[in-house]
């Protein structure tokens with residue numbers, strides 16, 4: 532097995548504080564003795580993984596390091612980049628949190644969007660065509676279809692917003708609103724920039740706090756310079772509401788026509804483990820080859836047969852890459868998402884970030900081999916909000 536050296540990232544300022552079973556007061560004491568920030572628990576859907584804390588707030592990277600990092604598929608935190616922009620949207624953010632609380636109480640999304648202030652913002656540019664629930668998709672809450680119109684003329688048809696749960700767990704209320712158009716899974720959305728534009732405009736009408744990203748000229752200039760593009764659009768937008776105990780398992784967001792994703796924290800906090808796929812594979816291989824890895828795998832995977840199988844996959848770089856992409860291997864998925872010792876290694880190697888309102892994180896998504904893999908945790912005892920927009924060259 533070849534192990535490439537593990538350069539620790541200078542970008543992360545997050546330290547490992549203590550094992551997940553450590554009582555909260557003790558974790559806080561350990562962090563404050565070091566002069567670090569508040570200790571937070573990375574925990575999702577009943578599995579606690581680690582107490583972590585910022586040594587200090589990280590600093591804003593310069594444009595040259597952003598450019599290099601983007602090319603290397605390295606995620607980049609833009610700390611305290613847009614607190615004023617988030618503050619300016621606070622009324623809209625409050626409105627969205629009220630909407631989500633109503634949905635959690637059983638309200639229909641369509642009925643909500645037919646009332647003020649949504650109906651005024653949708654008129655006269657959008658016409659709601661239908662609201663339905665896809666019986667074949669147990670995560671779906673409701674899909675609403677719209678046409679973009681100008682007078683009597685339809686200028687972009689079958690735009691939709693889909694509200695979905697992030698998990699099947701009863702104790703995780705996280706949900707998201709995803710905006711796109713056409714037939715899910717059949718349409719080549721990248722081939723239709725006009726409808727992408729109107730699906731993005733629909734996001735602005737329903738969630739005006741989108742402006743934290745979309746109307747941020749400093750961000751546009753920074754991204755254009757770092758990515759080497761003359762202009763860019765924010766498309767295939769998702770508005771996330773992460774609830775306590777919620778978040779997303781390790782995944783990537785590669786899609787044809789997109790360069791990557793920009794994520795902005797609007798309310799509450801999220802914890803992240805994120806790193807380029809090639810470095811993630813180095814980390815997995817190093818972990819499995821080390822003593823901590825053997826013990827952790829024995830604890831995580833009780834059957835020797837399963838352990839042997841996952842070690843065989845990890846040992847072959849090509850099979851590891853393919854199994855990560857397929858996303859259907861229970862043992863590998865357990866190692867990535869539910870193994871405290873592996874989480875500790877990722878934190879100690881500089882792959883952990885803590886986002887607060889006004890923080891942004893950039894996730895380059897070049898192709899399946901060169902992309903930022905990421906996993907997200909809700910850090911609060913309340914519902915948070917974040918924007919996640921794909922970036923494409925204009």
Ligand SMILES: [Fe+2]
Nearest residue numbers: 782783784905
């Ligand atoms: Fe993602």
